[in-house]
Amino acid sequence: MGFKQKKTNLMLEYIKDVLRYILFSNSDQNAEYDLLLKDDGMIFVPIYPITYVIDEAFYNKIFNVLNLALTPEYTLIRPLTMQVVVLETANLSQERGLFFPMRKGTANRLNETMEQIIQRFYQTGRIPIMDIIDWDFVKAPHAIITGVSGSGKSYYMKVLFQICSIIGNSIAIDPKGSDLARLAHKQGNEDIVIPQFISSGNGEQGIGGKFLQDVIKALKNIESIMYERQSQIYQNSDKVSTDYRELGFKPYFVFIDELAALLTGANKAVKDDFQNTLTRLIVLGREAGIYLILAMQSARAEYVPTIVRDSISLRIQLGRINSENTRFLFPELNEMPMVPMGGKGTGIISIAGDSRYSGIEPIATPTII
Ligand SMILES: Nc1ncnc2c1ncn2[C@@H]1O[C@H](COP(=O)(O)OP(=O)(O)OP(=O)(O)O)[C@@H](O)[C@H]1O
Secondary structure (H helix, E strand, C coil), X not given: CCHHHHHHHHHHHHHHHHHHHHHCCCHHHXXXXXXXXXXXXXEEEECCCCCCCCCHHHHHHHHHHHHXXXXXXXXXXXXXXXXXXXXXXXXXXXXXXXXXXXXECCCCCCXXXXXXXXXXXXXXXXXXXXXXXXXXXXXXXXXXXXXXXXXXHHHHHHHHHHHHHHHCEEEEECCCCCHHHHHHHHCCCCCEECCHHHHHCCHHHXXXXXXXXXXXXXXXXXXXXXXXXXXXXXXXXXXXXXXXHHHCCCCEEEEECCHHHHHCCCCHHHHHHHHHHHHHXXXXXXXXXXXXXXXXXXXXXXXXXXHHHHHCCEEEEECCCCHHHHCCCCHHHCCCCCCCCCCCCEEEEEECCCCCCCEEEEEECCEEC
């Protein structure tokens, strides 16, 4: 028996030991299943007839138990629903299994200079997130980052802004006029939208409704660019399936920090105008290469309409993770604990639309040295 096979057998034995007493009230039931270990996950194969019921709760229980028990050998990835796979076998009683996606080892935080991170982008065409996780924004458009104060949102927004400013055009909308706006200003970027009192020094005006109108104006400008690009693509491309890259356009990244702060105190008509414009950009932006990157404390539906949230592929929640605060961004996670990595800028991530990622997993954002 080869070394690799031996290791696999040891791992399977360990998993069975872990599950033995927890999973079934009747220990005879331990003979009613088998396990298969694959490169991208584990398959639980019931051997029918069985004397236990397989439902979502059963699936979640296995996930919960193994999630911690397999760290750090494997990182379990929380799928959005129970996954059933069909197996190639002539044995009727073992033709199907429950799949648990997992990654060998754990992904590591990037501890690199901005130049090294950019270099990674040039090698893959994707935005690096961790050593083995990256963001293909063409396949998985738009991003949302949530987390309470001090969880590392602003830090990560700045990292993304620097990368995106090199890849394409970027615009910074920052109601606090703080880190993001200062970074954009320092880079010589003129596409910055901040409250007037910050740029004019007149502190008495406060943020008020005027700022939201400035933001809407900026978003509507981008919307015009989007329609212009769509029309050019329609007129100039013979391909049925294409996007902005065919005509050589650069991607356009729209960063909005503290989105909820934008809406506080605004009247309903202005607020609706903002949310409708945001919705159009999110839903229609992809082909034209318009990508939104939003940050806020919590993705409550009153700030982010459900249609917007559902159209955002990259979702990150930083800071403390519990069922109370994950329900907005990860409604499918209910009461599902994750093994957090701990430390600054850590939390959970999911990337929809990219087959390399099948669910929710832990993340630690890059540290720039
Ligand atoms: N990936 C990281 N590597 C190293 N330090 C980090 C990382 N992420 C965040 N930090 C540090 O953690 C602290 C809090 O981060 P940050 O200010 O970004 O939090 P925040 O969620 O944006 O808070 P606020 O909403 O108050 O702005 C900062 O000192 C920041 O430098």
